[in-house]
Amino acid sequence: MHELDITQSMLDLVLEEAKKLGAKKVDHIHLVIGEMSGVVGESVEFYFGFFSKDTIAEGAVLSFKHMQTQARCRKCGEVFALTNSNWVCPNCSDSNMEILTGAELYIESIDVE
Amino acid sequence: MQAKVLKNILSVNEEMAERNRGVLDSKGVFVINVMSSPGSGKTSLILATIRRLKGRVRIGVIEGDISSSIDAEKVSQEQVPVVQINTGGQCHLDAGMINRALDNLPLDNIDLLFIENVGNLVCPAEFKLGEDKKAMILSVPEGDDKIYKYPLMFTIADVIVVNKIDLLPYTEFDLEAFSQAVKGINQKAAILAVSCTTGQGLEDWVSWITSNLQPQ
Numbered sequence: 001m002h003e004l005d006i007t008q009s010m011l012d013l014v015l016e017e018a019k020k021l022g023a024k025k026v027d028h029i030h031l032v033i034g035e036m037s038g039v040v041g042e043s044v045e046f047y048f049g050f051f052s053k054d055t056i057a058e059g060a061v062l063s064f065k066h067m068q069t070q071a072r073c074r075k076c077g078e079v080f081a082l083t084n085s086n087w088v089c090p091n092c093s094d095s096n097m098e099i100l101t102g103a104e105l106y107i108e109s110i111d112v113e
Numbered sequence: 114m115q116a117k118v119l120k121n122i123l124s125v126n127e128e129m130a131e132r133n134r135g136v137l138d139s140k141g142v143f144v145i146n147v148m149s150s151p152g153s154g155k156t157s158l159i160l161a162t163i164r165r166l167k168g169r170v171r172i173g174v175i176e177g178d179i180s181s182s183i184d185a186e187k188v189s190q191e192q193v194p195v196v197q198i199n200t201g202g203q204c205h206l207d208a209g210m211i212n213r214a215l216d217n218l219p220l221d222n223i224d225l226l227f228i229e230n231v232g233n234l235v236c237p238a239e240f241k242l243g244e245d246k247k248a249m250i251l252s253v254p255e256g257d258d259k260i261y262k263y264p265l266m267f268t269i270a271d272v273i274v275v276n277k278i279d280l281l282p283y284t285e286f287d288l289e290a291f292s293q294a295v296k297g298i299n300q301k302a303a304i305l306a307v308s309c310t311t312g313q314g315l316e317d318w319v320s321w322i323t324s325n326l327q328p329q
Contacts, residue, residue, distance in 0.1 A: 002236060010122045017118050028115075031122075036265040038235060069264065071298070082264070087297055095297035099268055105239070107118040 003043035006105070010044070011051050014110055018056060023112035026057040030111075034067040034104035041066075069102030126240055129208035133215065133243025140220040142173075143326055144228060146242050148266065149250035151232030154276040156184045157309035158250060158318070159227045163191045165319050166225070170326065173223035175214050177206040177231045184229060194218055205236035208243055225326060234263040246271040246325060253277040253284050257291040260298070267295060272303045272321060279308040 010031070018026050033039050041064040052058045069082045073089035074096040080089065082102070088095045121127060137144055147155045156176075163172050174195040176185040185197035196214045198206060211228065218226070228244060230237045249270035251259055254277060260267045267273065273295055275288065292304050303321055307314035 002239075006122055009125055013118070013120050013122065013124065017116065017120075021116055036268075037239065038265075087261070087294065095293055096300070097297055099264075099298055103265060103268070105123060106121045109115050109117045109119075111115045113114075 003040060004047050006039060007044050007047035008051055010107060011048065011055070011057060013107055014057055014060075015055060017107075017110060018112055021112055024056060025113040026060045026110055027113060028061045028063065028111035029057070030063050030065070030108040032065045032067060032104045032106050032108050034102040035069045036102040037105045039105060065108065067101045067104045070100045071097040072100055073097050123239060126208045129212055130241035130243040133208055133211050136215060137220070137226070137243060137245075140223070142220055142223050142226050143246075144226045144242075144244040145246050145248050145322070146228045146230060146237070146244035147248045147250065148230045148234070148237045148270075149232060149252070150234050150255060153232070153250045153252040153255065154274075154309050155229045155232070155250055156187060158274065158276065158307070159229060160187060160191060161309050161312070161315055162227070162319065162322065163188070163193055165315065166322070167191070167193075170323070171222055171224045173218050173220075173226045175206075175211065175218070175226065175228045177210070177229055179204070179231060194223065200231060204231055204233045205240050206230050206242060207240050211242045225322070234259065234266050238263075238266040238269050248272045248274060250274045250276050251291075253280045253286045256284075257286045257288070257294075260291070260294050264298065267302075268299055270299065270302050272305065273299075274318060275304070275306045276309055278306045278313060279311045 014029055045062055071082050072079050073094055075094040076092040078089050078091035149155050172193045174188045176197045180199050182197045185195045188195040196217045198210050198214055228242055247270050249266055295304055305317050307318055
């Protein structure tokens with residue numbers, strides 16, 4: 001979903017951070033992407049290759065920490081992954097839950113010189 | 114060296130959305146972002162609401178579509194201020210587009226602003242616009258399993274309106290099962306069942322709106 005815009009936004013943020021740090025080169029960008037965000041890592045890498053040309057982030061390695069859509073059962077406290085079409089607690093079968101992870105879309109850190 | 118960043122990639126849009134909130138709050142405008150698949154009934158619901166609230170609440174509308182002004186033309190026939198945004202290809206509205214549209218609305222004379230988003234259950238869920246509430250419409254013919262296919266949209270909604278309930282006898286839509294599934298992952302959302310065609314349930318929708326307008 002929108003990997004082109006997202007990659008451009010991500011690069012802009014990275015270059016802004018790198019500038020604040022007085023960096024000459026960005027070697028590595030650590031990203032956190034939740035399952036529910038719908039963002040595809042390979043597409044981000046593809047666009048990054050274009051957009052980062054002639055910037056200090058050219059050639060930087062992109063790492064993706066993928067976050068599963070996880071929920072906590074409000075009845076028994078069990079933490080479990082949401083999959084397929086029947087979202088009930090695998091422990092007590094209650095359907096009341098709190099979504100913990102899965103919607104992330106952020107830059108965790110960057111490695112610079 | 115490694116430097117922590119911890120910045121949301123969509124932070125530029127979020128910052129603009131906050132700016133929109135600032136402008137709208139200062140003018141006392143309550144904003145509802147209306148989202149759904151194409152054809153679920155966003156425009157129909159907005160038109161039905163205008164007809165029921167006219168004279169009581171001053172309404173404005175921002176219409177979002179990839180192209181055409183069909184929806185804005187329908188709304189302008191109800192004599193309310195309306196702006197049509199044509200995204201030209203982007204499948205959702207973003208805060209920047211709303212920011213520009215606000216310049217073309219008489220905000221001093223609007224209490225309630227509907228933003229009709231582009232028909233899409235995916236991307237609008239990610240892009241804040243500066244709204245007070247997020248309304249999501251699911252229509253009966255779409256089926257009751259969409260919560261599993263588009264979980265983010267159902268998680269972030271403040272109200273979920275099931276439209277076209279007059280078609281329930283002709284489908285396998287299980288309203289009870291759907292409501293239970295929604296309540297499981299989104300305890301805060303109100304769930305309303307309506308038919309814009311027959312008018313059934315629309316008074317509850319109007320009550321939901323007016324109860325949210327009270328604090329203004």
